[in-house]
Amino acid sequence: MPHTQSISDKIIGRLSLYRRMLERGDSSGEPLDHVFSHELASMAGVSAVLVRRDLMTIGFSGNPKKGYNAGELIASIGAFLDAPGGQNACLVGVGNLGRALLAYFIYRRPKLPIAAAFDNDPELAYRVIRGCRCHPIHDMPRIIAQERIRVGIITVPADSAQLVADQLLRAGVTGLLNFAPVALRVPPSVYVDNIDMTTSLEKVAFFARQPAREKEVAK
Amino acid sequence: MPHTQSISDKIIGRLSLYRRMLERGDSSGEPLDHVFSHELASMAGVSAVLVRRDLMTIGFSGNPKKGYNAGELIASIGAFLDAPGGQNACLVGVGNLGRALLAYFIYRRPKLPIAAAFDNDPELAYRVIRGCRCHPIHDMPRIIAQERIRVGIITVPADSAQLVADQLLRAGVTGLLNFAPVALRVPPSVYVDNIDMTTSLEKVAFFARQPAREKEVAK
DNA sequence: GCCTGTGAAGCTATTCACAGCT
DNA sequence: AGCTGTGAATAGCTTCACAGGC
Numbered sequence: 001m002p003h004t005q006s007i008s009d010k011i012i013g014r015l016s017l018y019r020r021m022l023e024r025g026d027s028s029g030e031p032l033d034h035v036f037s038h039e040l041a042s043m044a045g046v047s048a049v050l051v052r053r054d055l056m057t058i059g060f061s062g063n064p065k066k067g068y069n070a071g072e073l074i075a076s077i078g079a080f081l082d083a084p085g086g087q088n089a090c091l092v093g094v095g096n097l098g099r100a101l102l103a104y105f106i107y108r109r110p111k112l113p114i115a116a117a118f119d120n121d122p123e124l125a126y127r128v129i130r131g132c133r134c135h136p137i138h139d140m141p142r143i144i145a146q147e148r149i150r151v152g153i154i155t156v157p158a159d160s161a162q163l164v165a166d167q168l169l170r171a172g173v174t175g176l177l178n179f180a181p182v183a184l185r186v187p188p189s190v191y192v193d194n195i196d197m198t199t200s201l202e203k204v205a206f207f208a209r210q211p212a213r214e215k216e217v218a219k
Numbered sequence: 220m221p222h223t224q225s226i227s228d229k230i231i232g233r234l235s236l237y238r239r240m241l242e243r244g245d246s247s248g249e250p251l252d253h254v255f256s257h258e259l260a261s262m263a264g265v266s267a268v269l270v271r272r273d274l275m276t277i278g279f280s281g282n283p284k285k286g287y288n289a290g291e292l293i294a295s296i297g298a299f300l301d302a303p304g305g306q307n308a309c310l311v312g313v314g315n316l317g318r319a320l321l322a323y324f325i326y327r328r329p330k331l332p333i334a335a336a337f338d339n340d341p342e343l344a345y346r347v348i349r350g351c352r353c354h355p356i357h358d359m360p361r362i363i364a365q366e367r368i369r370v371g372i373i374t375v376p377a378d379s380a381q382l383v384a385d386q387l388l389r390a391g392v393t394g395l396l397n398f399a400p401v402a403l404r405v406p407p408s409v410y411v412d413n414i415d416m417t418t419s420l421e422k423v424a425f426f427a428r429q430p431a432r433e434k435e436v437a438k
Numbered sequence: 439g440c441c442t443g444t445g446a447a448g449c450t451a452t453t454c455a456c457a458g459c460t
Numbered sequence: 461a462g463c464t465g466t467g468a469a470t471a472g473c474t475t476c477a478c479a480g481g482c
Contacts, residue, residue: 009422010451016421020400024377038461039223045402049453064459064463076334087424099320103378108417113260153420158243162471175427177419181239191426193419197320198327200396200412201372202235203228205306205331207410208369208394229473255441268475271442283441283481 012081013055017044018051019077022070036067078111088115088147090173093156093162094124094134097179101155102130115147137167144171151179154184230273231300233312236263237270238296297330307334307366309392311383312375313343313353316398320374321349334366355410363390372396373403382403 023044025031037055038048053061055061055068059074062068092100094117105114117134119125124134135143143149152168154176161180168176175191178184181198240262241286249276256274257267274280274287281287308324310317313336324333336353338344343353354362362368362409371387373395380399387395394410397403400417 008246008451009426011424012417013418017400017402017415020417021402038463043402045404047453048463049466050451053452053466056465062464063345067463079481081421081425082430085333087428089420089424096322100315103315104416105420108344109421112420121220151420151424171276173427174327175423177416177423181236183236183240183262187262191423191429193423195414195416195419196232196236197323197337197414199232199235199237201308201370202328203231203323204394204396204410204412205302205308205370206231206300207228208392209302209306210410227472257441266475267441268444269473272444272474275443281442283443285482286441 007057011057014044014046014050014054015058015077015081019074019081020055022074022077024055031191032070034066034068035070035073036104038060039067052136086111086113087151088113088149089151089153090114090144090147090149090168091132091153091155092118092120092137092140092168093119093154094119094129095155098153098155099130101179102132103149106131112151115149118143140167141171144168144173151172151175151177153179155179158182221287222420226276230276230329233263233265234267234277234296234300237273238293238300241293241296251289253285253287254292255287256281258286273416285331301330305330305332306370307332307368308362308367308370308372309333309335309337309366310336310351310372310374311356311359311387313338313340313348313381317372318349320372320398321351325350331370332370333372335362337362358388359386363387363392368392370394370396372398374398377401 006088018040021040021140022032037051041048041051044051044075058080060068060073060078060121062104065146080188089112093116098117100115102117116130117129117132118136118137118140125136127134132138150173152173156164156166158180161178161182162184165186169186169190174189176186176193178182178192181196184192186192237259240259241254243252256270260267260270263270276294277299279287279292299411310333313373315337321333333432335349336348336351337356337359338353339356341355346353346357357395369392371374371392373383375383377399380397380401381403383434384395384403384405388405388409393408395403395405395412397411400415403411406413
């Protein structure tokens with residue numbers, strides 16, 4: 001891969017989705033052998049051309065007779081998306097939402113485990129919550145360095161989110177998945193994905209009231 | 220508002236965000252009197268021109284001397300986004316994630332309450348979970364009609380998401396907030412917002428590894 | 439001078455249209 | 461015939477640039 005002219009955010013998201021659709025297999029759960037672009041497109045809810053373009057950008061080729069080899073495609077997407085030796089993430093804020101996410105992500109992507117959680121509640125310190133060890137905040141620099149963590153998931157209340165983000169970045173994190181409803185202020189070298197559930201709900205409520213003729217899907 | 224030439228998804232999302240920033244007030248939590256577009260922009264993490272354009276599309280005007288009146292702007296966004304008499308939502312799938320969302324949304328937007336939850340676990344039937352009454356799935360048509368619910372939040376496992384979506388639509392729902400990692404198949408008149416946390420985490424992990432020079436924000 | 443409001447330009451993402459393969 | 465691969469066209473979103481003024 002010589003140049004990799006900075007692949008867009010959206011393409012990465014779709015590749016992740018394609019992989020999951022391929023892993024899930026066909027409607028009866030059987031592993032797929034080959035897929036055509038229009039089949040994968042319909043599973044992922046996008047157009048067939050878009051699938052072909054996306055696969056083009058990772059340099060994966062199909063065959064006009066049989067389509068794309070599913071196993072090879074899963075492997076190619078993995079080679080592109082995943083860190084070769086795996087990659088650890090951490091989560092800060094072990095409240096209701098944090099616990100739900102720990103439970104949600106555990107075992108889901110073995111190459112991208114949540115290796116540590118942090119919370120400032122002393123009750124939680126050093127306990128294992130939903131399969132993940134919880135540490136006090138002041139251990140953050142040590143643990144993040146030890147585990148080589150570069151991804152932080154923020155599930156703290158809005159008021160403390162910026163503070164937590166600053167601490168994570170200082171400890172070496174370079175990508176944030178932020179569930180707090182604030183716009184984090186970070187240097188441009190840091191990637192942030194915001195999941196703002198209140199905005200999402202308000203959007204759905206708004207369009208649910210509109211007469212008709214709408215588009216679907218999002219992200 | 221005579222025409223309303225189908226406002227985009229993204230603008231609605233930002234309006235929701237602007238409102239929340241305005242409600243939060245300034246850095247010390249004091250209510251704001253007036254704001255300039257660049258102030259609101261910095262709170263929301265977008266450009267000042269974009270703020271001005273967005274407010275233009277809802278027909279809200281500022282004043283070159285003082286900026287925008289914060290109270291009036293909050294009210295204008297509310298008049299635009301909210302259903303006049305409030306609007307009920309429901310949630311299906313009272314597992315870890317569902318409970319966390321019930322807790323998260325309660326009291327957050329009084330004009331958009333989650334009025335009912337559904338789950339097929341008989342243990343949960345008719346109990347109040349996180350302040351929300353939980354009903355068996357077979358009560359869905361009745362409750363959704365009674366409560367005039369048009370918004371459904373899907374927090375069930377991927378395998379049952381399509382089934383649940385079909386049931387919700389049959390009962391009269393016209394907008395879905397889907398947390399299950401599948402592309403739901405719905406008629407084009409139905410609006411769907413997908414929150415795919417696995418994809419988001421994979422995106423963050425990918426960009427966290429990239430050398431530098433990235434953009435931020437998302438959605 | 440500093441802000442709002444906005445036509446026009448610029449970018450990015452997606453689709454169109456079709457050449458080429460098997 | 462039906463599919464992949466891709467230049468060209470289109471659509472949609474954001475920024476530029478500047479006119480005008482609680």
